[in-house]
Amino acid sequence: MALERLKNYLIKLADTEGLLPLSAYKEIKGKFSLTDKDIEKVILENGFFPKRYQRQRAVFGNLQQLRLLQARVAIVGCGGLGGSIFEMLVRLGVGHLLVIDPDFFVESNLNRQSLATSANLGRDKVEVAVEWGRLVNPVIDIEPLNKVFQSSEAEDRLSTCDLVFDALDSIPARLELALLCDRHNLMLIHGAVAGWYGQAASVAPGSAKMTRIYPHSSVSDAGHDATSSGIEAPIGNLAPTVNAVAAFQVSLGLKYLFNRDPDESSAGCFIDLSELELELLS
């Protein structure tokens, strides 16, 4: 049997701790017609562990690492928050990432957007994300979509995901994304930043939580007037705040992927990095 043969092969290739390096995947691929992702699944199902995840083995164990591998996660917006969230999910080993953003990198992104470099200004953000992601973790699938999330193509692809990250930069768009997630019963992890301040919260489908986060805004608010943007318009955005909020969003997302219970996963916080303060929101 092929599976038995593969298991014996894993025993042969694994080190004394049961860890398998990326070179083992290559060797296995040469002998079995499997994708890297299939191989990683067999590794995790049989008590072995990919070497790349050695330092998170004690935290997640095989079951949770397998959960991550089998998860389909969308990141809407690939700027400051989206770039950092993407980077973390690639390294954590989330098996399928859908990255949606219609924009390209510009110079003013360089202060905080982890995927922006002076060499890739003018290039599409999602294209750069795929390139970087494949270099770091060739096992996972990365699906770029260089379109607005309001397009029918984006909605179709979002509807197949387990979890959606809100990494947008406009309040009306966030409210629209929350409505889309309601329509498809998708858990949404919200995040937003301004200066030293930021917030992250899980938004369960049907909870109308986004309208309580932005009580005086609406989907129809157009342009960049006082009602459509927050205090980031005058006070700007900083790398430390972006990374802190992205880290809270990813942690909230993992909590949901592991227990799949919107109530259990319901949490949020407001942070003020200038005062090192954190206020929990229910």
Added chain:
Amino acid sequence: MQITVKFFAGFREGRFKARVIELETEISVAQVVRKYEIPEAEIGILICNGRHVELTGKLEKGDVLSIFPKVGGG
């Protein structure tokens, strides 16, 4: 009756972090917002005793009201 009002981020400028205020009569969240001259368009999350509250919500003895600015950048 007494309630506690907490401001966050830039709302603290010229106001305070947290203060217990003494009131003669019942008050709404909107009245607190007006009392401290906060433009409604700048308000984001409003929390009373750990739960989201609306501007029309009434405050009772011992309530803790937290007022956060609208944050929307990415």
